[in-house]
C-alpha cells in the first residue's frame with residue numbers, strides 16, 4: 001500500500017521543474033492530504049497530468065534545486081516502478097488524470113533512468129495504457145535507455161538548465177553540459193531522424209559552431225534494426241532553461257534556443273524565470289523578473305514560428321538583453337523605417353508588421369481586391385492600432401486610426 005504522504009510529496013517536489021504552460025491544482029485525497037496535479041498543454045490539447053518523481057533522493061548538487069544533496073529539505077521518498085504504475089493507473093481509471101509526466105532525482109544515472117523505464121513499461125504493457133506519457137531523460141542515461149524511453153513515451157525531455165558548460169558548472173558541478181546534456185539531446189535527435197545506427201560518439205560530436213550541430217548525419221528515412229521509426233516520428237523532444245540564474249545574457253539564451261531548434265530537432269524550449277528556494281544554496285540570490293521569461297517566449301515565437309532570421313532577431317536586443325518591450329515592435333522599427341504598402345506586399349513582409357499574424361498575412365497577401373481603408377485591413381485580420389505606424393494603405397501613411405476614412 002502506497003502512502004498518501006509519499007504520493008503527495010513526490011508530486012509536489014516535481015514542481016521544481018514546472019513548464020510555463022503548466023498550472024498546479026490540488027485535489028483532495030483523504031483526510032488532510034491533497035494531491036498536486038498539473039494542468040498542461042500537450043500536442044493533443046489541455047489535459048491534467050500526474051507529474052511526479054520516482055524519488056526525490058538526489059546525489060547531485062544543483063544549487064537551485066530543492067531535491068539536491070545540498071538542500072536542507074532531505075526527507076526522502078521513493079516509488080518502486082510497480083508502485084508508481086499502480087498509483088498512476090488508479091488515478092487514470094478514476095478519470096482524475098489524462099497523462100503522466102515522470103521524472104526522477106538521480107541516485108545513480110543509469111539505475112534511476114532504468115526505474116523510470118520500468119514504470120513506463122508496466123504502464124504501457126501490463127496496464128495497457130495508451131494515453132500521453134512524458135518521460136524525463138536523466139543526464140548520464142545510456143543511448144539504449146533513451147531509445148527505449150522513446151518507444152514508450154509521446155514526449156521526452158532533458159533540461160538544459162543553463163547556456164554553457166561554464167554557466168552550468170557554476171550552479172550544478174556534477175552535470176557536464178556537453179556530455180550529459182547536449183550529447184543526449186543529439187542521440188534523441190538521431191533516433192527521431194531514424195539514424196540511430198550512426199549516432200554520434202566521443203568528443204568529435206561536441207558543437208563548436210552552429211555548423212557543427214549536425215552530429216548524427218545519416219538519412220532521415222533510414223530505419224535501423226530495432227528502431228520503430230514510424231512510431232518515433234510522433235515523439236516530441238523538449239527542454240527547459242532557467243532565466244537569470246547565473247548572469248547569462250538573453251542573447252546567450254536566445255542563441256542556444258535557436259541552435260536547439262535548428263540542429264537538435266527540438267519541438268519546444270521552455271523558459272523558467274529563476275526563483276530562489278529557501279533551504280538551497282541560492283536562497284539569497286535575486287529572482288529573475290517574470291517579464292524577462294515572457295519576452296524570451298516572444299523572441300522564441302518569432303524565430304520558431306515566424307521564421308525570423310538570427311540577424312533580424314539582433315534588432316530586438318539592447319546590449320545582449322531584451323528590453324521589456326514587444327520584440328516584434330523593436331524589430332519592425334528597424335525593418336520598416338519606411339512604411340510598407342500593404343497592397344502588393346508579400347506574406348513574409350506582412351508577417352513582420354506588428355498586429356499582423358501568420359493567418360492575416362496570408363489573407364492580406366492573397367486578397368484580390370484593393371485595400372483602401374483601415375477597416376478593410378482589420379476585416380482581413382490585422383490589429384489596426386498595432387499595424388498603423390508601420391504601413392501605408394493605398395499610398396497613405398497615417399499614425400492614428402481616426403485619420404483613415
Ligand code: SF4
Nearest residue numbers: 058060062065068105
Ligand atoms: S539532478 Fe539536479 S535538478 Fe535534478 S533533481 Fe537532482 S538536484 Fe534537482
